Amino acid sequence: MTTQILSVEESATVHAPDPVxxxxxxxxxxxxxxxxxxxxxxxIPSTSRRRGVPRWIRRPVGPLLLLxxxxxxxxxxxxxxxxxxxxxxxxxxxxDLVSSGDLPKAIAVSLRRAGTGLLLxxxxxxxxxxxxxxxxxxxxxxxxxxxxxxxxPFVGLxxxxxxxxxxxxxxxxxxxxxxxxxxxxxxxxxxxxxxxxSLVEAARTVGLSRLGLIRHVILPGALPNxxxxxxxxxxxxxxxxxxxxxxNANRGIGQLLNDAQEFQRTDIIVVCLVVYAFLxxxxxxxxxxxxxxxxxxxxxxxxA
Amino acid sequence: MATSLQRSVTTxxxxxGTPLAVGVRNLRRAxxxxxxxxxxxxxxxxxxxxxxxxxxGCGKSTLLRILADLDTEFSGDVRVxxxxxxxxxxxxxxxxxxxxxxxxxxxxxxxxKTHAVAALEEVGLAHRANAWPKTLSGGxxxxxxxxxxxxRDPELMLLDEPFGALDALxxxxxxxxVEQLWQRHNPAILLVTHDVEESLLLADRVLIMKDGxxxxxxxVTLPRPRxxxxxxxxxxxxxxxxxxxxxxxxxxxxxxxxxTPAAGRIPPQDAQESLPxxxxxx
Numbered sequence: 265m266t267t268q269i270l271s272v273e274e275s276a277t278v279h280a281p282d283p284v285x286x287x288x289x290x291x292x293x294x295x296x297x298x299x300x301x302x303x304x305x306x307x308i309p310s311t312s313r314r315r316g317v318p319r320w321i322r323r324p325v326g327p328l329l330l331l332x333x334x335x336x337x338x339x340x341x342x343x344x345x346x347x348x349x350x351x352x353x354x355x356x357x358x359x360d361l362v363s364s365g366d367l368p369k370a371i372a373v374s375l376r377r378a379g380t381g382l383l384l385x386x387x388x389x390x391x392x393x394x395x396x397x398x399x400x401x402x403x404x405x406x407x408x409x410x411x412x413x414x415x416x417p418f419v420g421l422x423x424x425x426x427x428x429x430x431x432x433x434x435x436x437x438x439x440x441x442x443x444x445x446x447x448x449x450x451x452x453x454x455x456x457x458x459x460x461x462s463l464v465e466a467a468r469t470v471g472l473s474r475l476g477l478i479r480h481v482i483l484p485g486a487l488p489n490x491x492x493x494x495x496x497x498x499x500x501x502x503x504x505x506x507x508x509x510x511x512n513a514n515r516g517i518g519q520l521l522n523d524a525q526e527f528q529r530t531d532i533i534v535v536c537l538v539v540y541a542f543l544x545x546x547x548x549x550x551x552x553x554x555x556x557x558x559x560x561x562x563x564x565x566x567x568a
Numbered sequence: 569m570a571t572s573l574q575r576s577v578t579t580x581x582x583x584x585g586t587p588l589a590v591g592v593r594n595l596r597r598a599x600x601x602x603x604x605x606x607x608x609x610x611x612x613x614x615x616x617x618x619x620x621x622x623x624x625g626c627g628k629s630t631l632l633r634i635l636a637d638l639d640t641e642f643s644g645d646v647r648v649x650x651x652x653x654x655x656x657x658x659x660x661x662x663x664x665x666x667x668x669x670x671x672x673x674x675x676x677x678x679x680x681k682t683h684a685v686a687a688l689e690e691v692g693l694a695h696r697a698n699a700w701p702k703t704l705s706g707g708x709x710x711x712x713x714x715x716x717x718x719x720r721d722p723e724l725m726l727l728d729e730p731f732g733a734l735d736a737l738x739x740x741x742x743x744x745x746v747e748q749l750w751q752r753h754n755p756a757i758l759l760v761t762h763d764v765e766e767s768l769l770l771a772d773r774v775l776i777m778k779d780g781x782x783x784x785x786x787x788v789t790l791p792r793p794r795x796x797x798x799x800x801x802x803x804x805x806x807x808x809x810x811x812x813x814x815x816x817x818x819x820x821x822x823x824x825x826x827x828t829p830a831a832g833r834i835p836p837q838d839a840q841e842s843l844p845x846x847x848x849x850x
Binding site (some may be wrong): 462463466467468469470471472476480481484485487542559560561562563 | 636637638653655656658660662663664665669673674675700701702717720844
């Protein structure tokens, strides 16, 4: 390809502008190409444009550099280890917490709470969205109430939940469920209402019944939105869990955090935060996998 | 879904005794104060290929939507064949169902792949049966949509500018495909179009819709496959253009498809063996 362009470039320079001809540009047919010599640029195919270092190596460089800076700051004493433990201390503390079994146990408890809350709140949210999205009567009865309740910050419900459910597992699961129900409701409802009406018409002309229409057209059409709602819901589930576990919890990551705060163990706090971050990432990766399987019909825009 | 249509009627005969696929009397449809269709009568005998021409906004698509039972806010007497299928300008395939599942969508019983593939075979798309609709080209998607209509073995096919979104070359192929399918299965066809030449190439009868009624009807008795450079064709074309209020009658140059060479039209591949002797209804 490159050689081709070069040869064009050569031939172009052969037809260098002739001063006599260019003075009278429209005099003859031969005069026109000689008038102006374009400057040729070589267009490089994107395959050879890529730099040598692959992307999966380049991407972690930024975070690793940050970690290194943090470690250097701790060593040099410019940040007090009382206020923020060094990365290395965090790593050793992580090792200790894992070998003592405290951390795995806490993670298991927290995961179960998040999972149960998600399942409960998610089913309620999606069920309400189906009723409101598919039936005019359902919309009239449900939508206004849900829109009203969703403006209540769920953290504000903690005192009420403690009065209602005590300090056991129920208020924690309840808070997660309350938090996740709304993003799932809103997105599922919007997904159902935004299904392409031309597809619904086409499905009607092939004789689909109302039930068939819901099953073959409306629900699959709403699925991309449901999955977006699911991702929001997962983020909120972790948030709700942190709040819930810091109130009267005797197990779970939140309780570990609370104890660490009392003993000023910044290393444990950082370990817990990192664990939250990794759990969040793992779950998000799971949803993305789910999207890839369920929405395989969609030619995805993978980013320019 | 056909709640607004009279299901009790089994047959309806036209003036010459041919059973009708469409019988419309005194149809009226208004959007608010704006009346689109007023006192419209229309008969389409079974097996006849009818093209409905008209400027945009003249109500031709509204009429087709009424016949497809997608628009029920009308008054008048509308009777249409119970087995009917629609193909729209956009293919309207469900993007989350593979092509063959789109084709058999809505058929009673379990989705039968061999049935779908047979229909796709007819439109030359069997090799794409397992593809996702979004990976099809415009012409392929439109052919899949024709297969979806065809698989229902319709007595009436309603085509709403099905070639409108196709490029010129693909359109020529798609037009001859529709002609071929019509000759093989012989449903009544109502083709809504704004392309005069297309209507003359395909239809037995061309109707011009104007001011909410059928203003003019032309029987096209030219032998098939038709040739755009045939003097009779040219004369008919000029007549229709005059009725549409375009051009001064010679018509040359005001239709982008004028330049289409007649030799470029692909004749039906198996016209010899499957072409039934057709009588042109008038």
